[in-house]
Amino acid sequence: MSLQLLSVTDFRNFASQQFQPAAGFNLICGANGSGKTSLLEAIYFLAHGRSFRTARLQRMIRFDAELSVVHAKIMQSGQLNVVGMQRSKQGELTLRLNGETAKRLADIAHLLPVQLITPDSFRIFFGGPKERRHFFDMGLFHVEPSFYQHWQLFSKANKQRNALLKQGASAEQFRYWDNFFCQSAEAITLLRESYLQQLSDEFQQLVASHVLLSHVQLQFYPGWNQQHSLAELLLQNRATDAKMGFTQAGPQKADLRIKVEQQPAEEVLSRGQLKMLLFALKIAQSNVIGAVASKQPILLIDDLASELDADSMQQVFQLLKTINSQVFVTAIEPEPVLQFMPQDSTAVFHVEHGTLTLRTDDYGRT
Numbered sequence: 533m534s535l536q537l538l539s540v541t542d543f544r545n546f547a548s549q550q551f552q553p554a555a556g557f558n559l560i561c562g563a564n565g566s567g568k569t570s571l572l573e574a575i576y577f578l579a580h581g582r583s584f585r586t587a588r589l590q591r592m593i594r595f596d597a598e599l600s601v602v603h604a605k606i607m608q609s610g611q612l613n614v615v616g617m618q619r620s621k622q623g624e625l626t627l628r629l630n631g632e633t634a635k636r637l638a639d640i641a642h643l644l645p646v647q648l649i650t651p652d653s654f655r656i657f658f659g660g661p662k663e664r665r666h667f668f669d670m671g672l673f674h675v676e677p678s679f680y681q682h683w684q685l686f687s688k689a690n691k692q693r694n695a696l697l698k699q700g701a702s703a704e705q706f707r708y709w710d711n712f713f714c715q716s717a718e719a720i721t722l723l724r725e726s727y728l729q730q731l732s733d734e735f736q737q738l739v740a741s742h743v744l745l746s747h748v749q750l751q752f753y754p755g756w757n758q759q760h761s762l763a764e765l766l767l768q769n770r771a772t773d774a775k776m777g778f779t780q781a782g783p784q785k786a787d788l789r790i791k792v793e794q795q796p797a798e799e800v801l802s803r804g805q806l807k808m809l810l811f812a813l814k815i816a817q818s819n820v821i822g823a824v825a826s827k828q829p830i831l832l833i834d835d836l837a838s839e840l841d842a843d844s845m846q847q848v849f850q851l852l853k854t855i856n857s858q859v860f861v862t863a864i865e866p867e868p869v870l871q872f873m874p875q876d877s878t879a880v881f882h883v884e885h886g887t888l889t890l891r892t893d894d895y896g897r898t
């Protein structure tokens with residue numbers, strides 16, 4: 533799966549830009565503030581209808597412009613799809629899919645799996661369980677079509693139950709929503725268990741020959757102690773849940789514990805080693821999505837070189853070369869990164885003040 537053409541209008545410092553990325557590796561170079569991250573942000577926006585940098589989408593709209601538009605031609609399983617996403621200053625979001633208005637973000641997200649690695653991605657180690665749930669649920673969303681519906685049902689039940697906890701309700705009302713909550717929670721947990729087993733197997737295989745990463749274990753915590761049934765726990769915890777105003781047990785509390793010799797990885801590994809681990813996790817996830825859902829996610833990697841020495845960078849590219857993904861990498865200068873990139877499948881672009889040009893003096897396009 534790859535973006536064949538990307539067009540960006542009034543997005544951050546890009547006025548109007550079209551470019552044809554290579555199907556393999558794309559190195560986007562330029563000085564600070566030139567627009568490298570904005571280009572990755574535009575691809576991410578197209579895939580998710582939101583930004584990874586801000587919750588206020590109007591920030592993406594170019595100063596003095598009324599709306600931002602991102603368009604792309606996507607080749608997936610031999611079929612060409614044209615997708616578009618537009619955001620106005622008034623907050624209106626318009627989605628287009630093959631010439632028609634699309635209603636749900638999920639319709640476009642399904643077409644365009646994107647995995648992002650930025651300096652902020654370290655939150656997967658240092659942030660709370662929510663960061664890790666986002667990570668594995670993204671994979672699940674792509675490999676298990678029913679996950680999205682179960683998740684929507686569960687979210688409704690969780691919201692209703694939390695409202696009952698705050699306002700007080702009859703045992704009958706609790707019984708109804710607890711039952712709903714438990715059914716969708718069990719379905720989500722089964723899907724997560726099965727997906728995380730696949731992810732863990734793929735990860736172990738990927739890092740089997742790596743001296744350090746081969747000692748990393750991924751342990752799934754479903755969100756409650758499974759020695760008890762969830763229904764029992766909801767009943768037992770009702771008074772304390774009511775005091776806190778939310779439900780303490782359930783898949784909304786699930787986590788992926790990342791350990792090295794039974795210790796939390798973030799307390800044992802160096803920043804560079806954690807970055808290697810981050811790449812291995814994302815690549816393992818790409819491989820599972822590619823194998824199960826027959827669509828290889830696009831990888832967006834902002835500032836790849838930061839925190840990695842030459843040896844680690846080489847190891848990262850060894851991993852990246854094993855997958856069949858379209859990859860976008862940003863760097864200030866091309867040289868430190870380009871030497872590790874595959875010569876026959878890399879295109880180098882230069883950004884300056886929101887204008888992108890293909891550099892023909894570096895590796896050309898194949």
Ligand SMILES: Nc1ncnc2c1ncn2[C@@H]1O[C@H](COP(=O)(O)OP(=O)(O)OP(=O)(O)O)[C@@H](O)[C@H]1O
Pocket residue numbers: 543544545546562563564565566567568569570571591592593594595864
């Ligand atoms: N809404 C906007 N309209 C116009 N320009 C903007 C807008 N938002 C941000 N900018 C500018 O766009 C430029 C691009 O920023 P971006 O973060 O993409 O740069 P970068 O090349 O990734 O830089 P760095 O190497 O420092 O991370 C910056 O100069 C920023 O000030």
